[in-house]
Amino acid sequence: MKDKIRIVLVDDHPVVLEGLSNLIASVDDFVLMGKCQNAMDAMAVIRSQLPDVVLTDIHLPEVNGIDLTHRIKTEFPFIVVLGVSTFQDRSYVSEMIKQGASGYLTKNASPEEIVLAIRKALKGELAIGPISELPGLPFISSESGPVLTRRETEVLRLIADGLTNKEIADKIFVSQSTVDSHRKNLLTKFGVLNTAALVANAAKTGKI
Amino acid sequence: MKDKIRIVLVDDHPVVLEGLSNLIASVDDFVLMGKCQNAMDAMAVIRSQLPDVVLTDIHLPEVNGIDLTHRIKTEFPFIVVLGVSTFQDRSYVSEMIKQGASGYLTKNASPEEIVLAIRKALKGELAIGPISELPGLPFISSESGPVLTRRETEVLRLIADGLTNKEIADKIFVSQSTVDSHRKNLLTKFGVLNTAALVANAAKTGKI
């Protein structure tokens, strides 16, 4: 049937792939065009099958779901991409949307929610899972953490690597005062009181 | 058939549940006795169905896989418990084994590996996934980070929450010196020089 919705799955976990493909098989007008465990395979399958929808995990080996989304949307802007993530990955979701994804689902979404999200996305709507349940939220805000400048991100990562301000200063060729300032700004931006909470939050929001 | 291997699944992700149950259905001498999304349901099903094997996720809402394993093995020592984990959860695996689990699988294991692991575990062997592929390793080493005591884990999480030693001391009703000691031990165990690297490593190895 030419009018069926053609879907490609990308996830490095076989059981997730299995679960999703079963789900797709159970829907009349869905047809599975391919199951891939990495971005490279996915691009190959997408080029040959030209699906309507790609459901992709965010954590993938080598090339991640965000970059994959970017590549898909660059080559095939008409393909609808949906991210599939676990709770922890939510911070990456806004990145995916930026790359042109039409939404995301958490892996613990019910089959009905998943089918619904795919249909929603095909209609051009943004299909966001759990988060949209909270009305009034300014669309992915809190979970993704504050917006950092290039330098702040750099300093943050060096902090997480265990360097002291002095060491960071030497490494990036600025004075210790500067690093001090960046660090203070990081604390302020994250709304925390010390390094521990800073690094924990940074890890949680995928900044390091 | 009374001689089939009776299996109960526990995982809060429906798609994983779906994938695993399909896998089980495809094996002649396996029979699925129940699919549960949390530890409470699991205990109820286990009590009524008395399965041979329980496959459980480690991350579960409310009561986690480790505690669930403990409860199962306490009530029904003869039941074989296998952990199902993602890469990040490896650190918890040794905990599960301590509680009596017969092994673990990562969610990206192939169907064959999963079936094999179940059979292995039933024969009384320890069924460890990917890690056992590396011979000579002293069982769960690198990626999972150091083994922490209960108190250390507790202190580590409070550190990551941004509490100072003084605040932690007040919270867990010990002197600041004690918290100081725990913190120092944490640094030593993780092989790092400061809080930032500690928290970053803890996050990376799934301890927080």
Place this chain on the structure above:
DNA sequence: TTAAAAATCCCCTAAAAAGGGGAGATCAAA
């Protein structure tokens, strides 16, 4: 019951971070 392991507590000093303030230089976008 006994030996480890864990948890508790204390001393000391030095180093690093936090918290407060301010301020000039650079650069991109409006």
Place this chain on the structure above:
DNA sequence: TTTGATCTCCCCTTTTTAGGGGATTTTTAA
């Protein structure tokens, strides 16, 4: 061209952490 953001740098003080010891009491597992 001016504004706003970023990056840079400095002062100060207090708090917290790190690093080096050591020691006692509970727990826990063999």
